[in-house]
Amino acid sequence: xxxxxxxxxxxxxxxxxxxxxxxxxxxxxLLALAACLPLGVAGFAPATAQDTAGGTTxxxxxxxxxxxxxxxxxxxxxxxxxxxxxxxxVIPALAGNAKLADKDYPITLLLKGRGGMPWFTEILTxxxxxxxxxxxxxxxxxxxxxxTVADVKRVATGPAPxxxxxxxxxQ
Amino acid sequence: MISDLSPQTRxxxxxxxxxxxxxxxxxQAMTALGHAAETQFSGPPxxxxxxxxxxxxxxxxxxxGMLAAYxxxxxxYKVQVLEYQDRPGGRNYSVRGGDKxxxxxxxxxxxxxxxxxYLNPGPWRIPHxxxxxxxxxxxxxxxxxxxxxxxxxxxxxxxxAFGGKPQRYKELAVDFTGHVSELLGKSLNAGALDSTxxxxxxxxxxxxxxxxxxxxxxxxxxxxxxxxxxxxxxxAPGGGVNxxxxxxxxxxxxxxxxxHVWTQMSFYFNYVMQTTMFQPKGGMDMIGKGFYKQIAKLVxxxxxVTSIKQDDKGVAAxxxxxxxxxxxxxxxxxxxxTLPATILAQLDIQVSDAKKAAIKAIPxxxxxxxxxxxxxxxxxxxxxxxxxxxxxxxxIGLISYPNYDFFKDKPAVxxxxxxxxxxxxxxxxxxxxxxxxxxLAQGSVFHPEEYRREFMNGASVxxxxxxWILGCCGMWTEESRATHYQNLVSxxxxxxxxxxxxxxxxxxxxxxxxxxxxxxxxLHQRAxxx
Numbered sequence: 001x002x003x004x005x006x007x008x009x010x011x012x013x014x015x016x017x018x019x020x021x022x023x024x025x026x027x028x029x030l031l032a033l034a035a036c037l038p039l040g041v042a043g044f045a046p047a048t049a050q051d052t053a054g055g056t057t058x059x060x061x062x063x064x065x066x067x068x069x070x071x072x073x074x075x076x077x078x079x080x081x082x083x084x085x086x087x088x089x090v091i092p093a094l095a096g097n098a099k100l101a102d103k104d105y106p107i108t109l110l111l112k113g114r115g116g117m118p119w120f121t122e123i124l125t126x127x128x129x130x131x132x133x134x135x136x137x138x139x140x141x142x143x144x145x146x147x148t149v150a151d152v153k154r155v156a157t158g159p160a161p162x163x164x165x166x167x168x169x170x171q
Numbered sequence: 172m173i174s175d176l177s178p179q180t181r182x183x184x185x186x187x188x189x190x191x192x193x194x195x196x197x198x199q200a201m202t203a204l205g206h207a208a209e210t211q212f213s214g215p216p217x218x219x220x221x222x223x224x225x226x227x228x229x230x231x232x233x234x235x236g237m238l239a240a241y242x243x244x245x246x247x248y249k250v251q252v253l254e255y256q257d258r259p260g261g262r263n264y265s266v267r268g269g270d271k272x273x274x275x276x277x278x279x280x281x282x283x284x285x286x287x288x289y290l291n292p293g294p295w296r297i298p299h300x301x302x303x304x305x306x307x308x309x310x311x312x313x314x315x316x317x318x319x320x321x322x323x324x325x326x327x328x329x330x331x332a333f334g335g336k337p338q339r340y341k342e343l344a345v346d347f348t349g350h351v352s353e354l355l356g357k358s359l360n361a362g363a364l365d366s367t368x369x370x371x372x373x374x375x376x377x378x379x380x381x382x383x384x385x386x387x388x389x390x391x392x393x394x395x396x397x398x399x400x401x402x403x404x405x406x407a408p409g410g411g412v413n414x415x416x417x418x419x420x421x422x423x424x425x426x427x428x429x430x431h432v433w434t435q436m437s438f439y440f441n442y443v444m445q446t447t448m449f450q451p452k453g454g455m456d457m458i459g460k461g462f463y464k465q466i467a468k469l470v471x472x473x474x475x476v477t478s479i480k481q482d483d484k485g486v487a488a489x490x491x492x493x494x495x496x497x498x499x500x501x502x503x504x505x506x507x508x509t510l511p512a513t514i515l516a517q518l519d520i521q522v523s524d525a526k527k528a529a530i531k532a533i534p535x536x537x538x539x540x541x542x543x544x545x546x547x548x549x550x551x552x553x554x555x556x557x558x559x560x561x562x563x564x565x566x567i568g569l570i571s572y573p574n575y576d577f578f579k580d581k582p583a584v585x586x587x588x589x590x591x592x593x594x595x596x597x598x599x600x601x602x603x604x605x606x607x608x609x610x611l612a613q614g615s616v617f618h619p620e621e622y623r624r625e626f627m628n629g630a631s632v633x634x635x636x637x638x639w640i641l642g643c644c645g646m647w648t649e650e651s652r653a654t655h656y657q658n659l660v661s662x663x664x665x666x667x668x669x670x671x672x673x674x675x676x677x678x679x680x681x682x683x684x685x686x687x688x689x690x691x692x693x694l695h696q697r698a699x700x701x
Contacts, residue, residue, distance in 0.1 A: 054438040054569060055562040059593040075537055075599035076635045084275040086638025087255045088475055089517035116513035116642055118534035123593045164647045167443045169678050
């Protein structure tokens with residue numbers, strides 16, 4: 001069972017169930033996701049509550065793929081999705097990236113992280129992950145098969161990574 | 172004979188125990204002396220007797236690399252350090268007027284701060300128990316001053332609490348403690364806890380709640396002068412005819428809960444966040460400069476490492492000078508590599524597959540700090556806030572007031588954002604100009620009249636866009652520790668890694684130094700055994 005299947009339902013039917021989830025179900029979901037606070041409002045993506053240096057920020061992230069890209073992904077991959085770097089390493093370009101042909105690849109990266117990229121289960125919902133993967137694959141590349149929340153949940157096996165934060169993570 | 176073996180000082184004693192019984196015995200002895208629990212540092216390493224001509228190549232002139240160079244040189248090694256940037260220090264970094272910040276993608280900021288003002292984009296506060304760092308600061312003459320960590324008069328803001336109006340920390344913290352005390356007192360008096368609390372403890376607890384929560388004779392938390400003596404008055408005590416104070420009005424339980432003030436209260440309980448904390452006078456990079464002074468002649472700046480090789484005779488790093496384009500190969504018997512995992516993961520490096528896998532298993536957090544230069548210290552003059560932090564649930568996370576130049580009539584740099592998580596990504600993804608605008612818009616909740624009016628200029632550092640590191644700090648999980656940590660820190664042939672990422676003190680300068688001391692101690696043992 002994936003980390004996000006704790007409310008017992010499974011498969012595609014559950015995707016919509018999550019979108020329409022009652023407060024209690026949504027709460028379980030969010031707790032399963034990242035100990036987020038249950039702040040979801042119908043029709044809006046839930047705000048992300050995160051521990052930070054001495055408080056919790058409560059920052060609204062869009063539900064829409066392009067917006068999610070601009071609010072989160074371009075911090076590293078840049079607005080043109082071309083990445084970049086200097087000291088002998090680069091943040092990979094997402095534009096024209098053949099690895100994205102496999103839709104499970106970007107999903108796995110968002111769920112588990114890879115190399116210097118952290119996981120995003122504490123920041124993005126499955127809906128936001130699916131939306132942004134569709135945007136990146138369709139807009140910066142030419143892959144137009146649709147990624148669904150069911151895909152995200154299918155790939156989400158095992159518990160979501162949790163940062164080992166013994167010393168306030170240096171904040 | 173006997174006197175030769177008698178320890179002269181506590182350190183002599185510990186060294187003796189350490190030699191006789193190994194690390195564990197020493198640790199136990201130190202604990203018994205009431206010294207060890209707070210740190211694994213037991214003084215600088217007494218490395219000596221390097222083999223004649225033995226050499227070490229150090230990659231990276233951050234704190235881990237410079238400490239390795241310093242101690243290995245003292246032990247008798249011939250050391251060379253290669254550094255990619257045009258300055259030493261790595262993340263031990265301060266931004267000042269005249270500096271240029273160039274990001275991935277080319278966005279460039281020309282910092283316009285007045286002389287003497289600075290932003291510490293990376294580390295900015297030093298716990299009193301980070302003894303390794305404090306030791307070397309003292310040894311290298313780096314002057315430290317207090318870092319104001321807890322300021323009761325700073326503010327707490329949440330968008331959905333108190334109609335979005337920030338509240339003073341002291342008012343919220345006193346009200347939270349008072350309400351919780353009253354509720355617990357009620358439960359105790361109603362006998363709700365009689366099955367778990369003895370009669371004797373119940374009496375003590377009620378007395379404690381009355382004092383701790385500033386409750387009245389009926390165990391109620393109310394607006395009165397006693398409570399005001401903690402949270403502040405409506406009319407402060409004065410002298411003479413109108414000297415009598417009037418009490419302030421406490422906030423209701425629901426309002427206090429909506430502020431989430433417990434997150435700040437518990438933050439200050441963190442061991443690494445407890446007072447007393449320090450900062451170097453003149454900027455955090457005074458530490459890096461202090462180290463650099465000791466070893467400057469060993470360091471080659473502007474030197475980009477392009478590959479790392481080793482065989483049974485030694486190590487070699489190929490490099491390119493980023494200014495002249497000149498290339499070369501640096502060789503030595505051993506290597507201490509302190510390059511961040513983000514960079515190392517993409518370098519051609521000759522180590523075991525297990526170590527390569529470990530290097531690739533460390534993602535980096537992204538953080539953003541923004542320093543706003545203001546014409547005046549209005550937070551002091553008008554708000555009586557001298558240092559410390561005002562917290563918000565907006566992307567900026569907090570604003571923090573400068574801990575130096577109090578009361579001066581001149582511009583000051585205020586920390587306008589310390590953003591992590593989603594807020595950090597949001598700010599990092601913006602252009603430098605938009606970051607400043609966001610910081611002004613969000614920070615204005617605390618000082619609405621003055622914030623934009625007094626603003627002069629600003630600079631930001633988005634760690635994910637710093638070309639030399641592409642992130643802020645290594646992140647571990649319980650699983651990655653179990654699978655990869657030992658593989659990361661193990662000595663691999665002639666190469667050992669060091670840095671905050673190779674420690675259980677991630678993201679702290681102390682972790683970088685402890686990691687470095689451990690790495691060079693093992694390197695030295697290996698070199699002597701070879």
